[in-house]
Structures are given as C-alpha cells and as structure tokens.
Amino acid sequence: MTRQPDQLLQVRNLSKSFVGVKALDQVQLDLKKGEVHAVMGENGAGKSTFMKILMGLLSPDSGEIWLESEILKNADVNETLKRGISMIHQEMLVVPELTVAQNIFLGREKTNWLPFWLDDAHSNAQAEAILQQMGVDIAPTTLLKHLSVAEMQMVEIAKAISNNAKVIIMDEPTSAISDKEVATLFKIIKDLKQQGVGILYISHKMDEIFQISDTITVLRDGQYIGTKPASDLDQPTLISMMVGREITNLFPEIVPSKDDVVLSVKQLTRQGVFSDITFEVRKGEVLGLAGLMGAGRTEVARAIFGLDRYDSGEIQLNGQTVRVQSPAEAIALGIGYVSEDRKGLGFIPAMTIQDNITLSSLPQHAKAGWVMTDSEATVATRMMQNLRIKATGAAQKVSHLSGGNQQKVVIAKVLQAAPDVVILDEPTRGIDIGAKFEIYKLINDLTAQGIAVVMISSELPEILGLSHRILVLSKGKQTALLSTTEATQDMIMKFAMQ
Amino acid sequence: GQGSSDNKEANGGKKMKIGVTMLSMQNEFIVKVSDEIEKKAQEMGVELIVVDAERSALKQVEQVESFIAQKVDAIIMNPCEVEASSPAVTKALAAKIPIVNVNSETSAAPTAFVGSDDVESARIAMNYIAEKLGGKGNILMMHGYMGQAAQIKREQGAREIFQKNPNLKLLAHQTAEWDRAKAMSLMENWIQSYGANVNAVFAQNDEMGMGAVNALTAAGRKDKVIVVSIDAIPDALQAVKKGTLNATVFQNAQQQGANALETAVKIVKGEKFEKQTLIPFQLVTKENVETFLK
Amino acid sequence: MNTILARSKNLGQYGIFGAFVVICLGLAVINPQFMTVSNWTIIITQVSINALLAFGVTFVIITGGIDLSLGSMVAVTGVVAASLAHPDTYPVIVPIGVGVLSGVAMGALNGLVITKSKVPPFIVTLGMMTIGRGLALILSKGRPISNLSDSFNFIGGGSVLGIPFPILILVVFFILCTLLLKKTVLGRYIYAVGGNEQAATASGIRVNKVKMAVYTLCGGLAGLAGILLTARITTGQPNAGAGFELDAIAAAIIGGTSTSGGTGTMTGTLIGALLIGVISNGLDLLNVTSYYQQVVMGAIIIGAVVLDSWNQKK
Amino acid sequence: MNTILARSKNLGQYGIFGAFVVICLGLAVINPQFMTVSNWTIIITQVSINALLAFGVTFVIITGGIDLSLGSMVAVTGVVAASLAHPDTYPVIVPIGVGVLSGVAMGALNGLVITKSKVPPFIVTLGMMTIGRGLALILSKGRPISNLSDSFNFIGGGSVLGIPFPILILVVFFILCTLLLKKTVLGRYIYAVGGNEQAATASGIRVNKVKMAVYTLCGGLAGLAGILLTARITTGQPNAGAGFELDAIAAAIIGGTSTSGGTGTMTGTLIGALLIGVISNGLDLLNVTSYYQQVVMGAIIIGAVVLDSWNQKK
C-alpha cells in the first residue's frame, strides 16, 4: 500500500458484514493532520459501524487501518485510546451512577504517587477547568443520571477532547444539543485543528457540514461512493451522492390550521422546573417549541404526557379538563409523545420492529386478549414503507437497526396509537436528510388529517419551516409566542436567551 | 457427677430459666423431643427459651453464646454436630452454666447427657434386614444429608452389619438428603437400573423410607423388597401397621425430652443427677407396632 | 424427514437443545436402560414439578424480576391442600382449589409489595421465602400431614391411558404458558416490561399491572406444583420444596431466559428442566458416588451452557 | 453534637440506616439486655462471617454479577484449612494461607468461566455451588475434621485487648474493602463495569479483567470467612455454609446495592449484615417461637427496606 507521510489515518478496503447485512464494503478513507473530514450517508449507510471499527470496538472482516506509520491490527479500544484515537459515540456511552468528572476521566483516572490510588480532587478540578473552557455550567460532582440528554452529550464531548488524541471521531455530536452548544463545539474543533488534530465528523445537519468540514467522504448502503473537498460540493450534489436521487424543497408548504382547539395548557407549573406555561394547539396546527438546552421543553412535554407530575395548572383536551396520571391514560386520551431519549424511553431493543410498532396500540390488534399477528404485520409493513425504515424485514430486532431507523420505528409506534395531538421531542434527531424530508412530509400529513402537533426542536430552520406558531421557552418560563410570518432565527434566539 | 448450687441462691425467688437449642424444628422427631421438654417444663414451673439451630452448628454455638449473655440457669442442647457443636459446651462450662446434651453427643463432655446412640439404631435396622434375608442379598442404602452427624453415625452402624455379613451386598448408596420426595425419585431411578436385583432398602430416616415405599408400590415391586428405616414417626408406624414399611426403629422422644429437663433442673437445684442416661432404641415391626400407636 | 430436520433446527434457537441431545445420546450409549420408555416416563414425571415452577419463574424473569419464594410457596400450598384432603371430608376440588389459591395469594402479595414499594424483588421474595416457610410450619405444627384421600393422591400417582397424571399436567401447562407468552397481549407486555421498563411505561403499558400478573401467575403455578408434590409423596410436608427455587431458576436460565429481562421462551425452560432431570437420572443410573455426583452435576450443567454459548456464536 | 447529627445524616444515604436505628431502639426498649456491651459483642462477632461474605459479593453485585457459590466456598476452604491445622504440624499461617488461596482459586475459576464463555454468572456460580459442596465432601471424606491447634482456633474464639478476634478481622476488612472500592482505580472500574458495561469497554477498561478481579476477591473473602467459621466451631465441616450465599446477598441488597449493578457501598452492606444479625439476635432474646421467628424475620426485613425506600423518596 502507498502511504503518504502527512496522513494521520489511512483506511483501505475495509469490509464488515452482520448477519444478513453487508454494513461496509471496501471502504477507503484518508485523514490529514488538522483536517475536519466529514463522513456522510443516510441512516444505516454504515458510518457508525465504520467508526466503531476504527475505534477497535468492532473487528473488521477485511481491510487495513494505518495510524501514521503503524498498522492497527486487532487493536482493542484500550490500545486505540492509548495510540491517540478517541470517540464521541452516537449512542451516548456514559455511566449514569458516576459523576461528571469520573465519567470524563473514565479509563485514565488521575492518581496520586501510587498508580492505583485515586485523586478525585485533582480530576474534579481538571474537569471543572475543561467544562468551564467549553462554557458548560455543570458541576463536576453531579451524577450523570441527573443530567439532561444534552448535558450528557456535552460531557461526552469533554471526555473525548480531554484525551489529547491525534484523531477524534465525532459520531453525531450535535444531535442532542442546541445552537449555542453547537457554536461552542465548533470553536473547540477550530482549536483542535490548529493543534494538528484530525477530526472525523458525522452529522445529518447539512449546514454544519459545510460550515466546518474540509473534506467529505460519502457512503451509501455500506458502499464507498467517493471523497471530495467540501469546497467542491454544494448541498444538492452532496445529497444526491448520499441518497442517489435529488431532494428539493425540504419543507413542504404549510397548510393553514383549523380553529378547533385540541390541546390547551393553562399556567402549567412544576416547581423548580417550569412555571406558568400557557398555550393551545389547534386541529391541523404545528406549534413549535423552541429554547436552549435546559429550557424545560422536555419537562413540559413529559408532564403533559403523564410521565412526570405537575404541581398546578390545567390541561384541557378537546375542551375537557383532564388530569393525566400516566402515559397509559395519556395515550387513551389521544396524546402521543415521541421522546428525545430514544434509547431510554423509545423502544424495546430486544423486540422486533413489528412488535415495537404495535406496542402502544396492541389492543387494536387483539381479540379477547389474543394478538392477531396478521393485522400487526399489515400495519408494520405499511409503516415501514411509509417511513422508509431500512431493515431486513419487520422481524428484525430494533437493537440491530441504525440510529435513524430506530427513531422512525418510535415515530411509527406513536402514530399507530392514532393520537389527536402528538408531541414530537427532537423528532429528527439523528435522522438523515432524506428521512427528515419524509418526516416533514409526515408531519404535514398529520396536520392534514387534523392532528395537532407540538414539535420541540433545537434546529431553528426546522421550527421555522414547519410551525404555524412558535412558543419560546427560557429557563422554564415562556418568553414569546410568535407567528411564523413574523419570526426569524435571531428573534427566537433573543427570546430563548432572555 | 454433681452440679453447682450457686445458681440456686443467685436465682432468689425468681423462676428458673433454661435455654434450649434444638437441631431442627422442621424435623418431626426433634419437634416431639422439644414438645416433651416444654411439657415437662410447664409441669415443673420452669421458664424456657427454645430456639431452632436450623441444622447449623455455627448458629447453635451463637445461640448458646446468647444464652450465656442472658445468664440462663442451664442450657439444654440438641447438638447439630459432634465436633462443631462442641465449642458451645466448652463456652457454657467456662461460663459456669450447666449444659445437658439431649438426643445426640458432642465430643466435648457436657454436664450431662440424655439420649441414644445413632450408631445403634442403624445396627438394629440393618440386623433386621440381615435376619430377614438370611444373611444374603442385595441392599440399597439412602443417606441423610451428607456429612451431618446423624448421617455419619447411621452409615457407620450399617457398615458394621455389612462387615459381619459378607454375603450382604451393598448395591448402591446415595443421598436423598432426609427428604421424602428426593428419596422417591432416587428409588424410581434405582428401580430402572437395578430392578429385580434389589432385596432390601435401608433408609437412614423414615421420611426417605416412606419415599422408597411410595416408589416401590407405584412400580408394583413393594412385596419383593424389604424397606427399613429409623425414627418411628407416625406415618412410618401407620405404614408398618399396613405392612408397606417392614420395620422402623423407635427412638423415645418422650423419655429423652422429659429426662433432659429433669436432669437440668436437678443440676441447677444442686441435687444428685445421672451423668449419662441412655434411652434404648426399639425395633418396631408389624408384631409390636400397636404398642407404639397410642 | 425434512420437516423433522427443519423443526429440530428451529429448536436449536432454544438455547440448550444441542447440548441436551448430546448428553442424552451419551447416556444412551453408556447405559441402554436410559433410552427406555419406562425410564423416560420416570424422568418426565420427576421433572414435572420443577418444570411447573420454572414456567412460572420464566414469566417473572422475563420481566426482569426474580422469585426466591417458590420453594416456600410449594410447602405452604402443599400443607394447605393436605389439610383439606383427608378422605371423606371435602371433594377433591376443594384442596386443589384452595391450595392453588393460597399460591396465588402469596404470589399476589409478592407482586403487591414489589410494585407498591419499589423494594427489589430479590429482597421481597427472599423475605417471602422465610415467611412462607414459617407459615407452613405454623399451619402444620411442624408435622407432616398424611392420610390423604385416594382421589387426591391420584394427582401425583395416577395415570390416564397409561400416561402418569403429572405428565399430563406438565403438557397442558406447557401449552398454556407458551400460548400466554407468545400469543396474548399480556405475553407481549411481559417481554416489553423486561426489555425496557421505561419505554414500556412510555408506550402506555401499565407496568405494575403486568408485574402483579406475573408474580401472581408464578404463585399459582407454585401452588399447582405444591399440590403435585403433596399428592406424589402422599403427605403435606412443611419442609418440602427447600431449594426448589434455585432449580427452577436454573432451568429457566439454562433454557436461555436472561436475568436482565426481555428474553426467554417456555420451550427453552422446558428443555432446561429436562436437562437437569436427565443428568440427575443418569447419575443415579450410572451409580456415581454421591460426593462425585454433585461435582459432575455442577460441571455438566456449566459445560452444557458453555457449549451452547459457543454454538450460538457461530 | 452537630457533627454527630451531620454524620448520621450522611449515613442516611446508606440505604437502610434509619430503619436499622429504629429496630435497635425498639429492641432496646422491649429488652434492656439488648443494649449491653456483651450482647453487642456477640452480635458483631456473629455478624462477622456473613459480613465478610457480603463484602465480597458486594463487589460482584456492583459489577452486575452474582455469586451463589459463597456457601460452598466456605465449606471447601474450611475443610482445607482444618486438614492443615492439626496441632504440631504446620505453623498457623499455612492453613490460613492455603485456605484463603483455595477460595481465591475457586473464585478465579468462577471468573474465568464467566468471562471466557459468556455463561450467566447465576449458572456458573450455581454450578460451582454444587461442585464445591461435592469437593468439600470428597476432601473430608464426608466427615468433620477436628482436633485443630489452639493457635488456629484463636482466630475464631480468641480476643485481643478484650475484643474478639473476628470483630478485629471484620473491622480491618471493612476498611480495606471500603478503600478498595472508593479510593482505587479498580474500585472505580468496578462501578463503571456495572453501571454501563458498554461505556466501560468504550473507555478502554478491560472489562473481563475487572470481572476476574471481583470474583477472585469474592472467593478470597469467602476463604477468609471459611477459616473464621472453622476456627469458631473448631471443626472443618463439609456441610458448613449451606445457604450463606443468600444471607450475604441479602445483606448487600438491603444495604442498597442494586442487582442491576453500578451502585452499592460497603457501609450499606455492613449495616445490612448488622440488621440481619440484630433481628435474629432480638428474636432470640424476645423468645419468639421458632416458627413465628421466621415469619417475623421475613416481615421485618421486607418492612425495613420498604421503610427505607419511602424514606428515600422524600
């Protein structure tokens, strides 16, 4: 093999198969010092598999990986970490019962003069410094389980960049954080570039890719499609490389909503989390919920859905006051919720796609407690087609799906329960551009059917492109209710930071 | 021997208090001994603290430690193990509290002993088998829980008889852990492999004997196989009467219990007492079963 | 022939099936007595009690729980049933019904405490194990309850068309439990709760009700097992069933049910129970001395599961 | 006074502490004998064996595993130590050393099978439970081994400055285990492996090595417990330790260690073990009849943990 001296990482003819799936087929990659190299592809294209192999978490079937002048053979994570590769994982790999500092330094603990004796004071101080530098306000002694998904993501970032690595892999680092944190991350990336660190960057957010990447490699269905300098590409070309077809006009046209109020929330308060939240959503309307990380949007959604209690206020559904005590009641009343915490609240990993899709609506597919599998199969197949879920079949386990496809399964499940109002919490998190387009269309279809939609999203273009009205939350209080015609990104940000 | 009379004065006018630790209150025979102790205690106006060692020598030692801390006047112990329960005796004696072993022995000598020798019970049972078979035949033996004092001693007694009768062949021996259901399964499996070759079964307790009888009856082989066991629990006596169990060995719970308490009281009061009271076993067969079925 | 092959391949998914076949073949070669109809009748009869318990605890383990009180429930229900089963008192349905119900009640109590208090199932059912043992002793005054009616004893010792009654019960409940787990809404929910409890809640499943159901079911099956045992040994024994819980849990896990919840099948559990029964029968047939029996038993069980896990990797 | 309050508040985090205090106060009121120094000396001495086992299994449970072979390891190490501890043979360090090492070896074997084969710890250690029991019987030929040297028996029955030796061992190992868990890199890895095995792997932690370490450690502590037991009853008893595993696991879980892994403290485990010891002692002191003792024991343990879980909600 020919190796160039300035290459940090070189990958040649890497292949990997799972049972029934060829996840990677003869993939190539070159990463230079100080380069941000984006790896692009649809959900299930093989990006995460690729990165896990580089990290030593999976072993390839064939192919070679060179780190500078040395070949990496059968290296496990322990070794790759020592050799200077670190990774931000797509499916947050944190230890919930350990503190922030303990997570950041996991595997390379600070010790005193005895090499096995922990020096927690030292690691707390260091963690504090790193977090401060990143502009994140989390105490290093907080337990990870007490953080929001977004905060966990920031801890993962801190962990990866504090390793003094030569190569940092970032697998969808921004899927769970809002613009403010994204900006912080990009600043960090710039600094790292300057220090000669090579970065492999994966994201489904197109504008990010063009903002920071130098080079782009595209995968499609495990095949290597090509590598180009970012400056040679524009969004439509990139998308057609990824998808194999063209997608224009990402956001469908907004159809005006009806007048009937479906969900009405009055002065909803949960002490210390959010207070006096008041809004209504009408038939066929999309209400966007914008705000920064930690603004309390998820908490409001959880309270409405019966996952958390609320202290005061009132919720009305179709004009009736309801007191929702559990998700079971919420679903029965016609409320659906797609959580931002896909892994925790979204699906049952060991169950099949079909069983997951019908889980919230199982009584519809049952007679006298007896499940009618045929009826389930029909629905599951239809949903898989509608949402373009990429899988070997409805009987595939959800744990074996790529992140984006898992998200689609969750959405399918919630829609199957035929809700009057759906709360979508970061619905396109980790979803590829093609699928995003499909989900936007789907949201449009929902509203056309008269379903009311509450959409929480940290992607402002998404909020602006789909909502009829936008509610902005900041630190648990609502600061603005804007109509889409008057709203702009800057305006929303202003209210969100208030 | 002689007891100390200090306790009597120390006790003043208060009721005499005796701590009792029993091998296992899940064993019918032991429960009976314990009941007899309590009956006698009520008769004699003695206060009892009865605890269950659940077959654990460690627990038993701890219970005796606890009795010592509570300053009981005397201790009655139904030892779990010969050796392992000995520290209890040593500790009690060191604390100047008299201790009476009931039913079985420890290697450390207690103030007094009331009971029987497990080795003898097995000799009696096996002798009956030897006699019935004319000193010749194939025998299966069911052990109790391996390593426990009663199992060891009953095996020892049985082996003595095998030695004396070279034509008695021990076909196989396994543990059924004193348990009727386990014994039944074991017997079923044995019937598969030894079938018509078996002449007799010696089970180290009645529970297992009853299990063997059940399995043999179900297989239609009971009339061809002699089953003998030990303890004379009511079920076994009924079975002997019916003729399904050929014989059992009676251990006198009533005498053991009552005698143990009487001895303990004598010691505390400083009266004269027997250092060792051996209560004989009796073979129970169809001929004499009525006398035990009161 | 083809369908048989296909079917046995299908069985391969149930954890331990391959190892089970290997062990059976080995025993058949060493001892020809092993492969007789009469010996298998005995094995399956002996296995029936453990299998019933294992079915019950499979439901529980799939939800991510555990039940250590099985053995004590067997004792309580056995004692309760026996005390109502003397000849010429009640019709046989009474001891059976009340026996099973007492199991149901104890199971429901387990479920209630577990769902209401969030105390780990290990502690609740361990406590219930102790309580149950005490109850059985109190109810029976520490003495076996014998002199049971013939119709009651028939449950444990009788045969229908030459098939021992315990085997019939085993087959019926194997089918019922399989259907419940695979074909009903409750069965689906059981898997969901064990697979991801939070996600199950968020999907609108009333997790506590599902847990109540499995512990109650497990108690009911333990009640049935207790009655079977009592009828088999024709006595209600207060100290019966000690340690049964470990055998039952072992059968479930050997059969592929994961203690972390979410996976498991009744077929796997049945094979697990049969495996334990076959090894125990085989060791007796081969007359392995009792000390070594334990060593061999432990080693074979570990070995079988190791074999199986290698097999699955391929 | 303030610092005492603050400290006891701090202890409150260790699961069951509140319930423990309540139970102790209750017993003290009912029976003045309970709060004497002599009684507490007895309680703590009695608790020491279970506590050592519980410390070991706490490590294991924090990693998300389980060890059911504790009781058998106690028997094997006890028998091994006893057979080397006759007077005028070896110096006392030999039986102690070889005894502990035999525990270490069995623990390491557990760890080896668990890490190499991916067979669930429940099955591996259940198999080892049976194997170990057989081994203890084989090694001792089924008979207790007695006539041990005074210096060996001192471990179980001697005192230093009026403090029974088992209590000293308990205190030393409590401190060592706490430090290991809280202050060393290995301790941190133990939490990480149990908290999220995948995350631990991805952080470069060699998960298998950590698991090997905890099972080996657990075996070593079981070995120590076996020696303590043997010295206490001055006999190597092949059937000793049956059921000890459940008490030890119960102590750990009562003390707040979660069976799903990732959480637990040695202080909690110690309080759990003390709680069990205190209840058992108290029931004997109050002369509760033995059948009812079991019922009350089970109920109090469940009750204490329920109380604790309510407490934590607030």
Ligand SMILES: Nc1ncnc2c1ncn2[C@@H]1O[C@H](COP(=O)(O)OP(=O)(O)OP(=O)(O)O)[C@@H](O)[C@H]1O
């Ligand atoms: N453990 C596994 N077993 C079987 N198939 C798997 C496994 N892991 C991944 N796959 C399959 O491999 C393919 C590639 O998955 P991968 O997670 O690498 O996709 P991705 O490009 O990262 O997608 P996304 O953008 O959604 O994260 C998918 O078809 C997925 O279903």
Ligand SMILES: Nc1ncnc2c1ncn2[C@@H]1O[C@H](COP(=O)(O)OP(=O)(O)OP(=O)(O)O)[C@@H](O)[C@H]1O
């Ligand atoms: N279990 C918990 N314990 C303590 N604090 C919590 C817990 N869960 C969430 N929080 C806190 O509640 C606040 C709001 O939560 P969250 O970040 O999920 O809100 P959000 O508006 O949905 O933000 P995001 O953009 O992250 O979705 C955060 O500051 C978080 O730290």
Ligand SMILES: [Mg+2]
């Ligand atoms: Mg991915």
Ligand SMILES: [Mg+2]
């Ligand atoms: Mg949120």
